[in-house]
Amino acid sequence: MTERSHDPQNEQSSAVRPTAGSSISIFAQGVALAGVIALTVIITLWISRDSAQPGVEIHIPTPAPVTFQISGEVMRPGVYSLDGDPRIDDAIDAAGGLTSDADDGRINLALHVRDGAKVVIPAIGSTGETASPDPDGPSRGGIVLGGNATSGLIDLNTASKDQLVALPGIGDVRADSIIEWRTNNPISSVNDLLAISGIGLATVNSIRDHVTQP
Template identity: 35%
Template sequence: MKENIKKGLLFFIIFLFFICFALFVRNTGFTKAADKEVFSIVPEENYLKLGVHIKGGVKNPGYYEFTHDARVIDVIEKAGGLTEDADVDSLNLAAYVKDGSEIYIPKKTQTQSSQVAEAYAEEKVYETAAQNTALQENAAQSPQNAPGGKININTAGKSELMKLKGIGEKTAQAIIDYRNQKGKFTSIEDIKKVKGIGDKKFEEIKDKITVN
């Protein structure tokens, strides 16, 4: 009988111990520590990872913050989307943006103006080059008149050679081609080596030409 009482009392004491321990855990630092752990996790989910400034062809240009990795297209969407005159042909919409970066969305009018300016500059370069070439050609063909008003057949251009009696455009070009291929004439008689100039024509022009 006494043994049964002792066993019952022992079980009762153990039961009270567990009850007290449970109450202790509930009202002490274990729960508070758990609460603190949960509290410390929440701000990390809202941690600011990057800030981006976007301007140009978007509806709401300005500064935007992201709590996750963002691409250019994400920033555009957050800024209200593109305007009607936005030009994104030169942009990589899939590119990731970095914290503190600035994105500029060009507009079609600006792109067209730039293209016109580039085309105009390129045209001016070609025009200048053409003018320089023409000046060089004119300088090469400019007649260097010898004393007495004679035409130097080694330096005269086509128009100057055509002033000679019986020398047309075709023959004048033949004279120029000959001296370009064979070199300068060493005497006025050498002009008879040019196709189209015989003794008769030479007699008509010999007093009007020189090689010096």
């Protein structure tokens, strides 16, 4: 029987020598651990960045005031500005309330007042229709009296003095002149007003969009 020589040093060296498979496994574990550490660092930095950014602020714009003119039978006729969504009732309150001559039965207090509107409060006994909203917007006065309810414009042949006074550039004296002139001269065009002393082309053009006559 042949005896093998016993070499303890060779045995120890053989026991601790890593195989190729175990080396690959250790390398893979190292790569995986490095990946986890890197991902943790990235997530931490991302959270830190978001925390450092200022909060998002939402600004809700404040509606601009509604500016309008009110005339006729109110205590303080003039131009006023109100916040929110004012109605005729609010416009009258801003002007100090109605006079004792106001025909409140012909006023729709619930009508909205548009920016740039002209509100005319009729007197008792004056002719014309009640206030009606103007669908064409503030370029035509927003709210006017008289005319037909669909257009919101006034008829120069039937408008009351209050309604005529409310037209741009007319006033008391010219309103009286129009009423006197139309008695014998029916108005078929706004240009007919040029025949009245004291009314020029500038005045005619300023009221053109407020009346039914072309």
